[in-house]
Amino acid sequence: MTARWSAGGDVGLDVLERVQRSLTVGMIMTPRDDLMTCRSEDTIAAVMLKNSMDYSFLPVVDGSDRYLGLFDAGHWFRRTPPDEPIGDSFEAFSEDLVIGADASIFEFVMQADERPTRLVVSGHKVAGLISISDLQQLPVRAALFTLITGLEIAMAKRIEAEWPDDSDAWKGLLSGARRADLEKKISEARQSDNFVSEIALTQLCDKSTVIYKGKLVPGSRKELKSAFRDVEDLRNNLAHANYYAETPEAAKNVCSVVRSILEIKTDLLEGIEQKRQEKEAAA
Structure with a gap:
């Protein structure tokens, strides 16, 4: 799979892409x-x-x-x-x-469960060694944070692209309890003059629900629910400074989740682009 990192022209996603690419193998070898x-x-x-x-x-x-x-x-x-x-x-x-010292950390992570150790080259010589155990290092934690943030931005934009003028449509896909909680946040934000958008007040789990119930990316509901659950588990471990790659098995799971994130994000960006083209054609 060839993953697209960002949507052309989207400042938020482009900035995150640059951050991700600045976190290199050489930082953790x-x-x-x-x-x-x-x-x-x-x-x-x-x-x-x-x-x-x-x-x-x-x-x-x-x-x-x-x-x-x-x-x-x-x-x-x-x-x-x-x-x-x-x-x-x-x-x-x-x-x-081998892998280049200036390669993105994700270029290693995406294959680390199959290729757990690689020699790192810089110029014409070996500069060091990287192992799957290095996924525990802080630059990897930062890289994973940006990856998940980028996914959440893409999820929000895909939802807005699908229902640009009808937030009730996507809110209707939430459970009664989740929608009530969201409506409360929206009301409080408006009252405090702190309102940005309704989608900005949703949590990752809400966006996930809308994505798989709305069939905005390929895959069965069961597969997507499982994939998003794994993403949320990783996000929670990162946010609370928990261990997330402390064993070979856990580290391999991170590799799998990263590939899943990139695949879902690619599908989301393709959906956004398709909606943009449809809008232009209808204009």
């Missing part, structure tokens, strides 16, 4: 000088004995400290490592194994 390395002639037993920090992947270098690839040390965590050389028992240096 382990620098080259801090990496534990091994050589192909080292025995697996010796390497595992030296690997006191239990690194899952170790760079393999030659006699001139040139990087040859990655050794999967994690394979031996629950096995007895043999007293034999690593030899060719590592993944050789390739395009699939």
Whole structure:
């Protein structure tokens, strides 16, 4: 899937896109000088004995400290490592194994559940290493915040594009309790001269309900409800400074949620553009 990051000409989404792209892999990688390395002639037993920090992947270098690839040390965590050389028992240096230091954090996250560790290159050399465990770092938290904020903006704009002059139509998709709560907020905002728009006073769960009940993006109601629930869970963990990627399983789930967000956002932006074209054609 090729995800569109923003709607052309939309200032809010374009700004968030620039923020996302400014949060790069180089900000969260382990620098080259801090990496534990091994050589192909080292025995697996010796390497595992030296690997006191239990690194899952170790760079393999030659006699001139040139990087040859990655050794999967994690394979031996629950096995007895043999007293034999690593030899060719590592993944050789390739395009699939590397990522640029200036790449967006999301370029790593979107594949990190399948490719959990990659060598980071800058210029013509390896600058460091990035692992799925790095999803716990603060720049990733910031990146995820902007991603979810961008999704919520796109959701609001898609709803407004579908019902530009009839807010009762989309409010009618909310449950009685949620609509009553929204109407109360709208009334209070008007009374305090703090009203911006009705959609701005909705919560993420309200927009989600309107999106899947209104069939504004492809997918079954069950699939979309589950996807939006995962997004909201991640948003809540981020907002309350909770752990969200503290285990490999949790980190892999983040990767899945990010892909889901980008897919939904792409569908929303395409819907917005379609409505814009329909409006122009009718003018």
